[in-house]
Structures are given as structure tokens and as C-alpha cells.
Amino acid sequence: MHWYERQPERWRAEQRIASQLLDGSCNGIDADGVAFVEGVFHVRSGHGHVYESVTIRIEYPHSFPDRGQPPRVVLLSHRDRWEVCADAHIYSDWSLCLFVPGETPVDFSRADSLTGLFAVLHTFLFKEHLFQRALKRQLVTGVVPEWPGESRSHGRTGVAEAVREIGKVGRNEPCPCGSGRKFKVCCMRLIGR
């Protein structure tokens, strides 16, 4: 049984929050049984100026909301404007790398966790807006852009940084990398406790 069948109330809560924050929001279950919501998300300044209006799709893992696997956020728009690269924190499938999953302050066991995810997404997309602008300028100035603000290193080094930041991760806890496996059988061996 899928999570949204086990917890229909929670699924409805996700849809309600998404409809408040996404223009033209829609939701459904795809052929692989993955629940999703999608729509246009406006990245606004403190006084409501729209920096970017991006179309996103939020896909929920089968194990949601357990085992430290957060929803996956995929960019559906901007593929003609923005560049995919590791430093931009956008994967080649246009999914966004918002955080090391185990490090996110969003508590996905809470029914309103999607509001937290949208808050994180908002800051991420604003930084992405700045980064992509700097990428374009690089063509003229030659200055290699830096991600505005803190970011984790690529790969397991980044997980190690996150583990150091968290302080302690139990052997049997979900691995912070978001694999869904236990820490002891995933990244622990590679980065040490």
C-alpha cells in the first residue's frame, strides 16, 4: 500500500498547502505510483517583487514521510534559460539539490512540513537566480561564480560536513544522504563516525 493510501489525510494536507503556494497547481499519481504536486511557484522579494516564476513538480518517495527521504523537487520551466551543473545544484534530470536530506531542518513527519520545504525552496531559488545570472556574466567577465552563501561539498564529503554539523548520527538511523538505507550500511563506512 502506498503512503498516500495509508495516510489520505496527509496527502490531502500536501495538496492543500501546494494549492495555496502554487499557481495553477495540480496533483496526481503517475504510472509508477509516485504521488506528485506541480504548479508555478513565484520567488518574490520582501516587498513582493517577482524575481522568478518557476514551474516545479514535487515528487514524493514511496517511503514518505519515513526513513529520512524528503520529496524530490524537479524544475519543469527555465530549462532554456538556466544551466545544469553541479555548482548550480541542479542535476541533469533537472531535480534540485536543496540540502543534504539528513541535515534539513524540515521535519517531514509533521503534517505541515510542505510549508517548510517551500520556505527552503524559496531561498534556494533566489540564490539560484543570482547564481545563474553570475554564470551568464562569466561569459563576459570570466569571473567564475560562487554559490551565494553556504553549500555542502559534492558527494560524500558534503555528507560528512553535514554529519559534523548535525553532531551525531546513530548507526541505525536513516543515512543523512537520503538513500533510505541505515547509516551503518551506507555512508558511515566511507566517512567514518
Place this chain on the structure above:
Amino acid sequence: MAWDEQRSKDRVQENDFGDFEVDVRDLRRTMDFRNLATKDVRRAEAVHLYVDVPNFHRAVEDAGNDKQKQRKLVRAASVLRKVQGDLLEHDDIGDIQRQTVRLHALAFKPYDTDDASLEADRVRSAVIHAITHNTYIVDVFNDVLDDVRDFGCAVGLASGTSYIANIGRHGNRELISLGSCANLAAKILGGKGTITITDGMFDVLPDCLKGRFKKEAVVAGVQTYRATGLRWSQQPELAEELGVTWDEDKWRKKTETYRDDLPLDSIEISDATVKIDVETLTECNCKRTAAVAFFADLDGFTRYVQEAEDDDQVVSLIRQFHMIRAEFHTVVGADYEGLVLQHRGDCILGILHLPPGADSHSKRCEKAVDIAIGLQSSMEHVLNEHLTDRKDIHVAIGLAVGKAFVTRLGKKGRRVTICFGPEVSEAEGLQVSSTARQIRVSSEVYDQLSDEDVKEEFKKAGGAAYVATGLTFPKLDEKKEEEAARAGLLGASVEQGRVTVTTNAPTTPGTWYNSTPWGGN
């Protein structure tokens, strides 16, 4: 509350005055001018007159904070306003607006019937009225109202086509005129005792008047001519030649009657401790307050009015004017608790006097600068999107802080709010020297700004003023938010279906979320 782009967009979209009925016709009857409904716009071939007291700011300085002297000044302004109305009626000149002691009038008779020779008649009667005004102020008014500094008189006149509209609500009459000749008449005003006219007017003057004017400066591409010291009492031969009978005794008696009808002890002056309710003010109930005064002028609008080739374009411009005006009122009143007190054509005069008290001086200055940034933001990011092909309309704003005196003069339904004070005049001067997209503040306002990002936008300008160009909230936000993102202080929070952004988020998790992205496996 503060300015918000989405809210501003919603407001403008909801009420863009697209359905606002506007009826443009030629001005053919006095009744049309006197009883103009809000939907009516009259096209007038006429002479615009600005009659000003160029040393009024000195009289305001004389009064300072002394209540009795302020009473005398209110009485002088009230008497002058009343007699100005009588003089206009006597000479059959239309009254557009009487702003404090500055009068804007229109000589539109004889009506234009495509007969060019009629322009000479209008010009003649307008110049005669200008001389009458000068004579009255110097010979009668200053003598009767001898408890205030002697007023000077300066008149600026320019003729051409303009559009007269009534923007007064709830049955009030508040006329504005749109057109470059109206602006020009104000721009060419000279010093005490001067009458300044345009070259087009000079050309059609009768010879007896022509000889009295001398070539002056070129203003806005127009050659001006100026006469100084023209008074019927000093030039009786001129009065005779023009067929003017000046009855000094009659006007003296009238002035004395108006003065005696308003005893000084009937004028109540109190300090504003809560938001001023302008509707309750009369010449006997005046308010004074510490405030930031601001003037916001639409730059470029007049040019569009002048270039309008048909009625449809005029209708569209009038609708846009109402849209801009409504949005500006909301920014000032609803977003920041300011007061719009007066319209002078496409310029608004307002004050921000809240929160009250000496302790709130810096808060008022910061809030007033926010009003200015809010007006610029609405113009540049919201209104211009609705102006379709007219995107060259911008706003220029001047602000100064000090004491302001607010009251209303005139009869019910035709009352006009007046506001004066040394810094009110200073704010006007700052606005006049500003160009499109600029905010110019006095050094006193600048010194009170605590937000370094805002302060950084203002550069030292001539005199004791600072000017910011192109300063809007979106521009300021981007600067602040980029800095906060780099410093790890950017945060977002979602409440009631709305994302809120902070540039000072605590580093420990709580209400505010930030992103620390990862390169992935």
C-alpha cells in the same frame, strides 16, 4: 503595513478606470466650468494665470511657532483667498485652484470659435487681471492686513490648449488642468511685482502694454517677456487707455469686512496628536504638527497630454491619470498612514506626521522616505505596466522635515486644504529641482535614516540635499537579499499561504528556513 508589489498590482488591476466614463468637450459655457462633474473634461483655449506671493515663505518664517502670529497668517491667507475669488468674478476669470496664497486661474473668454483674433482679447483681459491683482496686493491688502509682513505679488501667464477636469470626490470641487501651458505659467513666475508672459502672448498685446514688457529668459524653449511694477495707481494713463476703472475704496472696504469677520481669537490652533481628519478642518480649526512634507510630481504626463491628437487619447490619459492618482493615494494613506492634502495639476502635496511626538522624529523621516520609495515602486514596477505605450511617465519627489500647518479655507463643498511651513516650501523646492525617477531629501531627513542600504542610495546633491535615482523597493530588496544570502542571513517562512522573507534570519532553526544545497552523490 508597507508597500507590496503584489498588493499594488491587484489594486491597479481591480480598478484601472477602464470603465470610467469621460466626456471631453470644448469649453463653451461658464456653467460648464463651474459645475464640472467628475466625468467631464473640458478642452480650453485659454490663458493660464498663476498669481503668487513670492515672499510668503518669509511670512511663514516670521510666524515661526508663535500661535498668535500663525493666527494672523491664517487670517491673511483667508482674506486674500476670499478677495481673490471676488477679483476673479469681477473680471470674469475662471478659478481653477487657490493653493494657500497661490492662485491658478483661467482666462477663457471670449470663447474660442476658431477666430484667432479672439486670443488677443483673452490675453488682454488676462494681463489686465494680473495688473489688478498686483495693484490690490500692494496698495490695499498690505495696508489692511498690516499685522503680517507685506506680501509681494508675481504673476505668470501662458496661453494655449489645456484640459480641465474635476477630480474632487463626494461633491467637492477640485479642478486640475492638464497641459504644458498650465505648467509653463507656473514655471515663468518671477519675483515681487513682476508679470511674466510668453512670446505668443506678447505678440498679440495691445501697443500700450507691449511697451511695458521686456525680453526675459527662455523657459522650456519659450521666450518670455516681463513687466515690473505695473499698478493702476502708478500708471493711471495705462488704465485709461485700457478702459479699466480701479475702485480702491471698494476693495479696501471688502478686505476690511473679511478681516473683521474673522477675529483672531476665533481661530483655534491645536497640535495634532492623532492622524489629522482633514474633513473637520476649517479656518477656525487649524492643526499644526511636526511632519515630513513631500511633493510628488508626474514627469512626462504633460507631454503626453500635449501630444494627444484626438479625444480618445485624451480620454485614455484622463483614465490613466485617475488610475495613477488612486494608486498614489493608497500608497500614501493605506500603506503608510500619510495624508494627501492637495493636487496641483499632476503634482501631489502630502505630509506624514505619524507617529506623533518628538521621540518619533527619525521614525517619521524613515517612513516618509518609504512613502517616496513606495510611490517610485508603484510607478516603475506596477503602473507603467498598465500604461501600455506610455511608459515614459515617471515621478520626481522632494521631501523635507519640520513643522507643518494644515487647515482648510473656503466654503463647504469648495474648501481647499492648505498646508504651509518653511519645510513645506523646502520640499516643493527639492521636488522642482528633481528629475524623473529621483527622490530628493533635505539633509535633516537624510541624517535620520538608519538603514545603511537606503542611505547608500542617496548621494550628496547641490545645497544641503541628497538625491537617489531609480530607488525602488524591488531594487533595494535585491541588494539586501543578495547580501543576506551571502552572509547566511536570508530566511523564508510560510504563513497563511504566503512566503515571507527576512534578511536577518537567526542561524538556529526555528520559524525561518534557509537552504544549504548539496552537490549530491
